[in-house]
Amino acid sequence: MSTMDFFTGQVRAKRRTGLLVVCLSLAVLMIAVLIWLIVAGIAWVDSSGPGQAPYFQWIWTRLDLLAAAFGGTLLVVGLGTGAKFLLLRGGGAAVARALGGRLVPPGSRDPKERRLLNVVEELAIASGAPVPPVYVLDREEGINAFAAGYDLSGAVIGVTKGALDRLTRDELQGVIGHEFSHILNGDMRLNIRLIGVIHGIVVLSVIGYIALRVGGEIARAGGRTRGKSAGGVVAAAAGLAVFGLCVWLLGYIGMVFGRLIKAAVSRQREYLADASSVQFTRDPYGLSGALKKIGGLTAGSRVMSPRAEEVSHMFFALGFRTAFSSLLSTHPPLLERIRRIDPLFKPEDGEAPRKGPTRPAAPAQRGRPPVVPVPLPLPGAGVPGVAAASGLSALDSAGRPAPAHVEHAREITAGLSGKLVESAREPHGASAVVYALLLNREAGARSRQVGRLEAVCEPGVFRETVTLAPLTEALNPRSRLPLLDIAISGLRGLSLGQYRQFRENVDALIAADDRVDLFEWTLRKLLLRHVEPLFVKRPKQAGSVDSLSALAAESGTLLSALAHAGSAEPEAARRAFDAGAERLPDVPLSLSGRDATGFPALDAALDALDRATPPRKKELLAAAAAVIAADREVTGAEEELFRAIADSLGCPIPPVLPGQTLAG
Helix, strand or coil: CCCHHHHHHHHHHHHHHHEEEEEEEHHHHHHHHHHHHHHHHHHHCCCCEEEEEEEHHHHHCCCHHHHHHHHHHHHHHHHHHHHHHCCCCCHHHHHHHCCCCEEEECCCHHHHHHHHHHHHHHHHHHHHCCCCCCEEECEEECCEEEECCCCCCCCCEEEEEHHCCCCCCCCHHHHHHHHHHHHHHHHHHHHHHHHHHHHHHHHHHHHHHHHHHHHHHHHHHHCCCCCCCCHHHHHHHHHHHHHHHHHHHHHHHHHHHHHHHHHHHHHHHHHHHHHHHHHHHHHHHHHHHHHHHHHCCCCCCCCCCCCCCCCHHEEEECCCCCCCHHHCCCCCCCCHHHHHCCCCCHHHHCCCCCCCCCCCCCCCEEECCCCCCCCCCCCCCHHHHHCCCCCCCCCCCCCCCCCHHHHHHHHHHHHHCHHHHHHHHCCHHHHHHHHHHHHHCHHHHHHHHHHHHHHHHHHHHHHHHHHHHHHHCCHHHHHHHHHHHHHHHHCCCHHHHHHHHHHHHHHHHHHHCCCCCCCHHHHHHHHHHHCHHCCCCCCCCCCCCCCCCHHHHHHHHHHHHHHHHCCHHHHHHHHHHHHHHCCCCCCCCCCCCHHHHCCCHHHHHHHHHHHHHHHHHHHHHHHHHHHHHHHCCHHHHHHHHHHHHHHHHCCCCCCCCCCCCCCC
16 A cells, blocks of 8 residues: 655645545536526527527627626625634534534543544644534434534634443544544634535525515516506516526535536545544444444434534534435445454444434444555555554654554643643643743743743633643653643633733743743743734734745744754764755755854744645755754754654654654
């Protein structure tokens, strides 16, 4: 099987999005052409008389009707799509709320919710991603889940009450691993765009239906009146009704065509997400067990929300059944998914897909064989088998964490103080955790920091910071970013005013000793990437760049900043810079002076480099890793710095495991 890394997956996701846009645009243009022919036909009949030209000759004399048909169609579809995008501007949270989802408080004490949150935290830390908010669909008894959002920072995960109640921890982990695959593979943005464009076509159908109803009512009313104008009114109303009927049918056909495209795109991604989940967790029986329970449950994976159909392609399993389900289904057949994971499965041996009411699902643990990785044959693409922890570099692990990362994440969270984790899960406690992480060990700077916090913080937050300070000082440096990943989830619960005060405090704490160290910059960068956009609108990014030569100045700034950060001596900095430059032989690079490569310059360079295409980002990160590792010693702070740089470029890097290099 061929392998596909994170960067290749991002390219494929972008290509799929482009293909989708082309296909749906062609569908809209075809609808516009047919509407033009219909409108022209009605006008041709209405103006028929002696010497009237044949229809297909006459229509070319009425290009005004062509412009009106195209303009009207594009306007309606565009407004419908834009309105839906406006409703979904909240990203994944807006989708979850539309489905009736309830946000699970990060500090929930409910045992089932706590188990779910723990699984999400572990998989997020193992992926190198911030912990996403979690929603529960309390009114849904079927077993299902979804991931939604525009990017990593705005991603949410939702699960149904049926999944929460009926799945074991291993099965829940398999399902959440499947959803993390969608997050890491860039599927979410495509999913939301699908919702918007298909909604625009639906609006066209609705307008046609309204025109049909209005035309019919006017025609009936005109038929009951007498007078010279009655016949004209009836004729005009009949024409409106015919027009409405045709537009309604065309809109409906276009909607079906859009759903066919949606189904074709979605089915292939589900196989890949299943395979990625098995690779991620190294437990095929967790995922297959969840699928078997869906097959053995009367409610199956059905989602009863009236919005289920428009987001059906986001679900873990088929959430909405319709006519021609084999063509319009957004998911592969359940039995086929199970057999790809568990080739020896026989429906008669356990929970099996079947029609109609079935017996209750059998206990998931009965007769469970030992856990072994199972290779999954995927059409056209594949994922590698589970490699040894040291077999992949940190960069190669981007977007495809191994079971060792999950175990490492579990060990990290288990090793964290319960007080730290509990505080990090709620807004004010998360603020205190960040403040405590930033407290300086130098007495003078620390005194200024504490004085600042005591003067401006709420008394409870200040006391919590003082309580947590000894715990953060005792932390293993490799546990700081995982703790921050958990705290990011808690910080999302701040109000706008609270966040502004929090942001001012963070900047003041960092500036207290008149310098910025690697960890302080890393922490601030991650906060700006994953928390700031929730409160401050991020400027729209310019178009992508597929050449690092076009970003040579920014690339040089990045490598120069890393060289100076890791080397005090000019000659050592030069050697480190040259080690990175060797990875980019076609890019004209020059080492900048230490004064020109401070953190403000690094921030500006990363903002520009974020425009690079995924393959170019991979090359750039490999060069950055070479700079960091040039002295053959990679400190914990440098590992954190590398992960923050990768995160700034939209590339989540899992924790660096013992025996791993930063890049191959």
